[in-house]
Amino acid sequence: MPAIKSLEDLKRIREEALEKRKVKTESGVAQVTVAMGTCGIAAGARDTMKAILNYIETHNVSGVVVTQTGCIGMCEREPIVQVIIGEQPKVTYGKVTPDIAERIMKEHVQAGKTVSEFVVPA
Amino acid sequence: MSSETVEREISTIVSKAIEKHGAHRDALIPILGEVNKVLGYIPAAALREVRKRLHHPEDRVFVSESQLYSLASFYSMFSTQPRGRHVVQFCESAPCHVQGGRELIHALQDALELKPGETSADGKWSLMMTSCLGVCAVGPVILIDEDIYGNLTPEQLPMIFAKYD
Amino acid sequence: MAFYRSHVLVCVDPSCISKGAYEVMDAPQDELVAQGLIDEVQVLETSRIGACISGPEIMVYPEAVHYVGLTPEDIPDLVEEHFLKGRVVEKLQLKVKPAVDEELGPPKAKEVRVVLRNCGKIDPENIEDYIAEDGYQALANVLSTMTPDQVIDEVSRSGLRGRGGAGFSTGKKWSLCRAVNDFPKYITCNADEGDPGAFMNRRVLEGDPHSVIEGMIICAYAIGASYGYVYCRAEYPIAVRTLNIAIQQARGLGLLGENILGSGFSFDLEVRQGAGAFVCGEETALIASIEGKRGEPRPRPPFPAVKGLWGKPTNNNNVETFANIPRIIINGANWFASMGTEKSKGTKTFAIAGDVNHSGLIEVPLGITLREVVYDVAGGIKDGKGLKAVQIGGPMGGFLCEQHLDIGVDYESLSGAGAMMGSGGFVVMDDETCMVDMARFFMEFTQDESCGKCTPCRVGTRRVLEILQKICAGQGTPEDLALLEGLCPEIQRNSLCGLGQGATNPVVSSIRWFRQEYEAHIFEKRCPAKVCRALIRYEISDNCTGCTVCARNCPVQVITGERRQLHVIDTEACIRCGICLQVCNFNAVKVIS
Numbered sequence: 009m010p011a012i013k014s015l016e017d018l019k020r021i022r023e024e025a026l027e028k029r030k031v032k033t034e035s036g037v038a039q040v041t042v043a044m045g046t047c048g049i050a051a052g053a054r055d056t057m058k059a060i061l062n063y064i065e066t067h068n069v070s071g072v073v074v075t076q077t078g079c080i081g082m083c084e085r086e087p088i089v090q091v092i093i094g095e096q097p098k099v100t101y102g103k104v105t106p107d108i109a110e111r112i113m114k115e116h117v118q119a120g121k122t123v124s125e126f127v128v129p130a
Numbered sequence: 131m132s133s134e135t136v137e138r139e140i141s142t143i144v145s146k147a148i149e150k151h152g153a154h155r156d157a158l159i160p161i162l163g164e165v166n167k168v169l170g171y172i173p174a175a176a177l178r179e180v181r182k183r184l185h186h187p188e189d190r191v192f193v194s195e196s197q198l199y200s201l202a203s204f205y206s207m208f209s210t211q212p213r214g215r216h217v218v219q220f221c222e223s224a225p226c227h228v229q230g231g232r233e234l235i236h237a238l239q240d241a242l243e244l245k246p247g248e249t250s251a252d253g254k255w256s257l258m259m260t261s262c263l264g265v266c267a268v269g270p271v272i273l274i275d276e277d278i279y280g281n282l283t284p285e286q287l288p289m290i291f292a293k294y295d
Numbered sequence: 296m297a298f299y300r301s302h303v304l305v306c307v308d309p310s311c312i313s314k315g316a317y318e319v320m321d322a323p324q325d326e327l328v329a330q331g332l333i334d335e336v337q338v339l340e341t342s343r344i345g346a347c348i349s350g351p352e353i354m355v356y357p358e359a360v361h362y363v364g365l366t367p368e369d370i371p372d373l374v375e376e377h378f379l380k381g382r383v384v385e386k387l388q389l390k391v392k393p394a395v396d397e398e399l400g401p402p403k404a405k406e407v408r409v410v411l412r413n414c415g416k417i418d419p420e421n422i423e424d425y426i427a428e429d430g431y432q433a434l435a436n437v438l439s440t441m442t443p444d445q446v447i448d449e450v451s452r453s454g455l456r457g458r459g460g461a462g463f464s465t466g467k468k469w470s471l472c473r474a475v476n477d478f479p480k481y482i483t484c485n486a487d488e489g490d491p492g493a494f495m496n497r498r499v500l501e502g503d504p505h506s507v508i509e510g511m512i513i514c515a516y517a518i519g520a521s522y523g524y525v526y527c528r529a530e531y532p533i534a535v536r537t538l539n540i541a542i543q544q545a546r547g548l549g550l551l552g553e554n555i556l557g558s559g560f561s562f563d564l565e566v567r568q569g570a571g572a573f574v575c576g577e578e579t580a581l582i583a584s585i586e587g588k589r590g591e592p593r594p595r596p597p598f599p600a601v602k603g604l605w606g607k608p609t610n611n612n613n614v615e616t617f618a619n620i621p622r623i624i625i626n627g628a629n630w631f632a633s634m635g636t637e638k639s640k641g642t643k644t645f646a647i648a649g650d651v652n653h654s655g656l657i658e659v660p661l662g663i664t665l666r667e668v669v670y671d672v673a674g675g676i677k678d679g680k681g682l683k684a685v686q687i688g689g690p691m692g693g694f695l696c697e698q699h700l701d702i703g704v705d706y707e708s709l710s711g712a713g714a715m716m717g718s719g720g721f722v723v724m725d726d727e728t729c730m731v732d733m734a735r736f737f738m739e740f741t742q743d744e745s746c747g748k749c750t751p752c753r754v755g756t757r758r759v760l761e762i763l764q765k766i767c768a769g770q771g772t773p774e775d776l777a778l779l780e781g782l783c784p785e786i787q788r789n790s791l792c793g794l795g796q797g798a799t800n801p802v803v804s805s806i807r808w809f810r811q812e813y814e815a816h817i818f819e820k821r822c823p824a825k826v827c828r829a830l831i832r833y834e835i836s837d838n839c840t841g842c843t844v845c846a847r848n849c850p851v852q853v854i855t856g857e858r859r860q861l862h863v864i865d866t867e868a869c870i871r872c873g874i875c876l877q878v879c880n881f882n883a884v885k886v887i888s
Contacts, residue, residue, distance in 0.1 A: 011549030013557045015435045018426065021548075025427035043415065045501045046533050047265040047494070050280030078502020078537075080415035083267025083655040086280075124304065124339040129354065158587035159570055163529075204589040204746075207529050207571030223491025224686070224722045225648030227736060236872065261573055261744070262491035263530050266648040267655045276532060 038072045038117045043088040045079030051086035052105065059106035060089070063113045072117060085128055091116055102128040137175060143168050144179040153184060155191060162202055170217070171209040172202045206261075214249045214256035216294045218242065219273040223262035226269035230283070234270045237284035241291065254294075299337040301378065304354045315366065316351040322370035323353075332378055362387045406672075407634060409642045410495075410618045411658045414502030419537050422544040425505040431550055433624035437513050438558040446517040447473060450620065452628035454640030459485055459576075459613030460688065460717040461793075462639075462706045468610060472518045472600040475608040482515050482523035482564070483604070483611040485581060489528060489573040490689030491740070493720035495644035496614040498656055500527065500534035503618070504541035508564070510617030512555065513624065515562040518610055523564035526581050529571055538566050573744035577792050578611040580746065591748045592792035613718070615644060635661035639705035643716070647673045649723035650680065659704075666700040669723060680725040683824075684808070688717020690737045691797025693804030694730070713804050715797070729826035730809040731816050734801045735763035741798040752795030755786035759802060769829040771817035779806065825886045828871040835862050835875075838883035845875035845884065 012018050042048070042057045060074055080088050085102030089112060092098045099122050101112060108126055115121050147164035151157040158180070165176045177198040185193040202208045220238055221231070244250060244257040265271050268280030279290055305320040320338065327333045352363040360383050362373065369387055376382045417424035425431070437446055451466025472480065484507060488496040499507060511523050527535050542564065545551045553561045572590045574580045580590040582604050603609020619641065623631050632640045639661040645668065648654045652674030659672070665685060669675065676682055684694040687704075693714040695702070702708050706716050724733065742756040759782055762775050783799035790796045806813055815821045822830040835845070841859035846852075853869050856862030864875070876884040 011547070012431075013549065015439055015556070018431060018435050018556070021423065022426050022429070022432075025423040028423075029427065044533075046263070046278060046497060046531065047268050047280065049533070050263075050265045050271055050278040051268045075418050076420070077417065078414050078419050079498040079656070083265070084653065086268055120299075121337070122302065122339060127304070129304070156585060156587040159584060160568065163568065163570055200589055201587075205570035205572050207569075221491075222740070224690070224733070224736060225492040225654070229649070233873075260530065261489060261571065261740075262493070264488065264494035264497040266492050266494060266646065269648070 037094070039090075039092045040072060040074045040113075040117060041077050041090040041092075042074070043078070043080045043086065043090075044076040047079055047083045048086045048088060051103075053087035055106050056087045056089065056104050056109045059109040060113060063110050067113075069113070069118065072113075082128060088128075093117070093120070100128045101126045140169075140173065140175050140179055144176055144183065148180075148183055155184070155193065158184070158193075158198070158201060159205070162198070162208055166208050170213045170215070171211055173212075174210075177202065212249070212253075215254050216275055217256045217258060219258050219260035220246070221261075221263050221269065221271045221273075222259040223266070225262075225266035226271055229269045231270040234272075234282055234284060237287060238272070241284075241287050299335060301336040301355060303336060303338045305338060305351070318367045319351045319353070319365045319370065322367040323374060326371050326374040327378070330374060330379060332374070336378055406657055407642050407660055408658050409622050409631075410499060410506070410615050410644055411502075411656065412622075413506065414498055417503065419502050419504055420540050422505060422541065422548065425503070429625060430505055430621075431509055433621035434509050434512055434550070435556055437516060437624060438556050438560060443473065443517045443519065446513060446624070449628050450517070450623060453623045453631040454628075454635070454638075455616065455619055455623065455631065456639065456706065457613060458615035458619070458643065458719070460715065462716060465612065465616055468600065468612070469514060469517050471598070472520075472608050472610040475601050477601075477608055478519070479522065479607055480518060480520040481604045481607060481609040482511055482518075482520045483578070483581060483585065483599075483609055484511055484523065484525040484617055485576060485578065485611055485613050486525050486527040486531075486534070487569055487573075487576040487581060488531075488614070488718065489576045489744075490718045490720050492648040492722045493646050493689060493718045495646050495656055495719060497531050497534050498644075499614055499618050500531065501537050504534075504538050505545065506618040506621055507538075507614055508541060508545055508551070510620035511564060512551070512562055513620050514610060514612065514617065516560055518608075520610065521562060523562065524585055524604075525564060525566045526569060526575070526585060527566055528569040528575075530569075535566055535568055542566070572746075573740075574746045574792070574794055577794060580792070581611065582609060589746070591746045592794075594791060636703065636705045636707075638707055643704075643719055645704075645719045645721055647721045647723065649721070650677050650725040650728075651675065651723045652677055661705045662703045664701050664703055665695065668704065668721065669700070673721075673723065676723065676725050678725075680727065682723065683726045683728050684724045684730060684733075684805075686714075686722045686724070686733075686737075686801065687720070688715040689720050690740050691715070691793065691800050692717050692720075693800045694733075694808060695804075696808050713800075713807065715800070727824055727826070729767075729822055729824035730805045730812050731763065731766055731822075732824075732826050734805040735760065735767055737801040738763055738798065741794060745794060745798070749789075749791040749795060751786045751789040752791070752798065755782060755790075756795070756798050758782060759786070759799060763802070766813065766816050767822075767827045767829065769816070769820045769827070771813075773817060776806070776813055776817060821888045823888065825888045831871060831886050831888045832866045833864050833869055833871065833873075833875060834866075834885050834887055835864060836883050836885050837861070838881045840881050840883075842881070844878050844880070848874050848878045850874065 042053055044053050064072060087104045089101045089104045090098050111123050115123050143165055147161045151160040162172055165172050177195055180198055181193050181195050202210050220235055239245060242255050242257050246257055246259045249256040263271055265280055270282050271280045303323055323338050327336050351365050354361050373384050376384045413428055447466055447469050455465040456462040457465055486496055486500060525538060551563050567585050569575050575584045575590040577592050578599055579592040582599060584590045599609045599611055601608060635641050642658050642660050644656055644658045646656050657672050682697060684696045686692050686694050695712060695714050699712055702712055709716050738760045742760045745752050745756055747753045762779055765771055766775060783803050786799050787796050812823055815823050820830055825831050839861045841856060843858060846854040846862060851870055853865040854862050
């Protein structure tokens, strides 16, 4: 990205970023976000992230974007994984071990059914 | 290893550290930190080498060994004594203490057969206390090298220790 | 992928089940089949939704309508009204948010997220995400439409006070540095967050590093600084990494460096890692550490604003203080000042740790009561125990107890009660905590972290610790209490920096509110909370069935007894590890003091 030299440049980048987000939601792409703050990592979030990425590779899953974020705030429920599919509301899962992460990928991301016993109510 | 080889090794490590952080006075702490990271501690030979490289009285930059030693001994993340290959740091803060930390520290000492501050005879483990690691909601917490483990119970310790050789 | 237009989540937590949740769950299934909606509406089991006292409850998504107190008879109408006709059934809907059992996490009614607004929402390693949330808009406004004096005025009018603990007016601090005619000027960001139990700064640094960077650039413009340092403790390696990535990205876009946004203003910054010294959270010690020296504080005046790094004017602020700045510029001083109390404006993040149900971070307007924090937000004390004390502000904060629950959490009210805001860490202790042991515990910490420069702190804290250790070991004498009461104010009055000045607060406040515990330890050689090992003994009561489990598990083999006979513990040899208590299935092991 070229340097921002003026207010107009900043505005343009902002609009492009917002547009990119909209495209993600509208296309029905699934967004899987893993909280990778230090508390998440202390609770094992790295293994959870690995499990998700592994699953995508071995099962050749497409249409999924995996991102990370900082500490979400429910520290005692770490590791936390959030799933947004298209325009549906965000579903937050708590205490996600690698096994549960695979279930989430299989049952929620691929088959559309939330794995309710691990959902953290909003 | 001959003492010549050790000296050469220390010289290379110090050079790399100075190259990375700069050859000026306010880079002393990052430089010592780099040496500590690579060797596990800061040997006296390293302090001598740093002084040699950074002391330039002609430019009015004065660095003495005692100054360097005072830095190395002040900051708890630096050690002037050799440490084990793997350093187990146990969070001693209040939130961890009330969430099972009291029991865990005894279990740690039993499992490693070490008291805080000690290194095992085979050079594998060192046990240290550390100040709050900032992950209190998943306490009690330990740090092994750079790996952090939370929600700990004594039962998990053998499995975690087995990961390190 | 099958898409349902609605999800019905039925709480099947034990308390809801005991009130008939399963019957309520079956009823909608039947009704939905009958109405031909079963392919459009999915019924799922879930854990606690939040209103268990009025259970059974269901939550309907995507509208997020919360129905409570349901019986199977309510269901046919509910399905018809809500799913067929699209009308919320108000009489079954939750009216008032319950005072307990609320989740931390997504913001609740009492939370207002300013500093934490982006945490958990954006990818901290992607500057575009930050920009999409109005990131760097404040900086653009400042550089194109405001003079440095106008910026300082806005910050002053907002009422923002230093969030590191001292609570000094941020606007005033900036204006003091601006007024000095000496260059170059520096900015330091205190990210040394050493208070045990505090991790608010860590969360912001890991989750929204650009908010801090933007705040620092704005500050630099206001006071005329050209370079900055973020002094981050080494115990936060991920925060250091995230910050460095953020700085690279900001530089890449020209938001740091020469001629920012074409304004002619230049500023850059770097991260400096600490090396494990709590005292470096004190601003003059922090400055010494950046200069490559031992982290020893020095007397003030001169204040860093006049003579700081390398003798040059330096403005030091906490991570959270900087993170508030972009929002204050965008939303205006009046917006910030509309939250909080008269003298303590805005919001503050707090970290709640200890014996509570929901530990973690919250951000609330200042002035919220302690009761609301402990019971509403943190979900009350774990395992249904009672509250003994809350410590606020880190190891130099005082203890507050039951009678203080209705105090508002703001700078004035807390210091009036002998506590302090500090960085905002709450450690909650239940009724099985020994306050003498806790005072000793905190004193151990501060004694260890004392830099050693001044005698009152270096020697004084050691003597206080020795006395506390004696008392906990059952060797306290009546003179000890008088000695503590005499020594502590002296240490406080004569120490060079905040560490020494605050080190005795836990001791003083625990004697003030829990004097009877000290007296029990000293005069009766008894620990009322049954914690201090030297003052307790383990005994086996008549409940004992002689199952021998305790004897087999005792690490020092001091329990004797035949099968099916009452077992006995050798009190002299017992090491009070508590294992027998844990393994006994018959509640026969008692702790006596």
